[in-house]
Amino acid sequence: MTAEQQALRMSVRGVLSRHTADRSIADVTESSAGDDAELWQVLCGQIGVAGLAVPERFGGLGAGLGEVHVVLDELGRTLTPTPMLGCAVLAGQAVLHAEDEAACRRILPDLVSGELLAALAWTDQHGDWDPHRPAYSATKAGRLTGEAHYVLDVHLADVLLVAAGTSEGVRLFEVDPRGAGVRRRPVTTVDLTRRLGVVVLDQALGRQLGGVNPLERVRDIACVALSAEQVGAAARALELTVAHALTRVQFGRPIGGFQAIAHRLADLHVVVESARSLSYAAVSSLDSDAPEAHLLAAGAAVHCAEALEQVTAEMIQLHGGIGITWEHDAHRYFKRAHGAAHLFGHPRAHLARLAEAVVDAEVSNA
Template sequence: MRLTQEQEELRSAVRSLLAQYQDKDAWSPLTTQIGAAGLAVPEKYGGAGGGARDVHVLMEELGRSLSPLPCLGSAVLTVGALLASGDNEACGRLLPGLAEGASVGTLAWAEQGSWDQEAIRAEAVPGPGGSRLITGTKEHVLDRSGVDGVDVLVVAARTARGVSLFEVAPDAAGVRREPVVTMDETRAQARWVLDGAEGRLLGVEGDGGRYLEHVRDLACTALAAEQVGAAERCLELTVEYARNRVQFGRPIGSFQAVKHRLADAYVLVESARSAALGAAFAADEDPGALPRAAAVAKSVCSEAFSAVAGETIQLHGGIGITWEHDAHRYFKRAHGAGELFGPPAHHRARLAAGLGLAAR
């Protein structure tokens, strides 16, 4: 599995731009100069017409810098949900703005701490003019850090025919957004409360569960790439410290015990990279293999990132939480990302179910 020269050039361009701008200030140049928000959007809707491997490159670089930009929520979840719905009218109206970065979207999906469609309790009942009135509370909704609100809100809710997706105006009557305090301050989240909010059906009523399954696979694939990038950066910081930190008259990296731990971390990073790339290649070339590949990637990359982030803290002398160093930020991102879209055990259970085995 190899990336193309164009994708490596994309990596270089994204890394260079992120080095020039801080935090949310990078959103405009990243979207206008590189087209990051529209990498997976078809050309007919104003995007680059790329695929999961292009998104993989972007997410790896965002992970390295712990970027708070809303690419996962907007360019992956929202774009993926609209495309999965096959709603040509909604795609033609909403995707150009999302691809340009002029608008930012989010997918309100999880309830009761779960992304499984069985956990969805929000209800959509018939409303005026063919609309639906949605009532329910959505948790762990990826938010736009440092900016009030989002522009496109897609909500999963139940109708008489099953789980369906709806477009809801973020500022509509009966819609309330509640920012929440997260352990990982680099990934903003919000709770959305809907009380009879008017929504427009996206795609086919009752097919929302199928759309969400596909979106979850794309989200796990993109998040796995982000985890790889962050874990790789953790390892780089730790290797640099081990070379420069002198104890007992020699760099600590020269001690065999430290070498072994760094070697183990390297193996974890490279194994995670293979799993993440495998999912991205499956998304582009073998969609039938994507559910399994995405579950593998989410499980492997979550655990690898957590382990490497923990070693970063330990091999920096147990630095813990101090604002003078980013080690704790990576550790918090590792913990938060590991739970996002379901913890590793959940995805291993998915794999076991697919293989007809009992989950372990």
């Protein structure tokens, strides 16, 4: 990391530490939307997290996705619910890559300041996040119909961005969430730190943004951004497990002193660090528009999801009885691992993308 990124990491960690002082993850998870809004205003106002990857001409800081990665890494450590992934990354990058200058100037400055929250409605109930099969269809008059699932932070959104199929291909539309023909409802999730919802549109009026399909690029950005959260959560889960192993005494000595436990923890350290390396390599490739960026994004989606699932499963096992109690945070990290693995496409879908790329490369070289 650069010195600036290290300073950003410590700034975000400091804000989160003050926000969660004397509060457990359970307290933060069960907090009201007002608490979320207060933290988001601090993160946007004092640090500018929502504008890190937004060009300066649209009110952002003009940094890059690497800086966004640092923030998401820290948010993943504490499982803190914020609109960072759904609003600043998913919706913000969708607007940027729709190639609509007027829309960027109208939407992004308020999004960067934290005054506006946006949500991207995209995939159907199957959750495959295919860039060419959105949940909605649009008429020539801009009327949208369909039902999207897994919409992040939709209950907070002031603006809905909707991916819909048109006669010219998939396009992005702006929809008023309070307009006629729009229904949104929250859903109960396994991971209570992740707030998802369903958006039903019935001939709702939409405003088309740009003339391109931004979803392929946005999916890669979203997968890599999610991998940063997964790495942060895995690292923290391992830290908590190591701390427990050094203090839990059995047969007259800390359990971390037993070779079998020490080896398992060492293996988990390798898993976490390899996931971190791949995640940061993937975001670097996105920032530099490297030709292999889409492959690294798919690889990060697979490996980081599996890493978090492995670490959190071991966390529960090595904590013994307290690892399966509601009061301990182990189950919260485990549920985050399970829920995150299904966002933006299941790992097996990204494995299929990688396999297809390998086959295409072999064919072209034959």
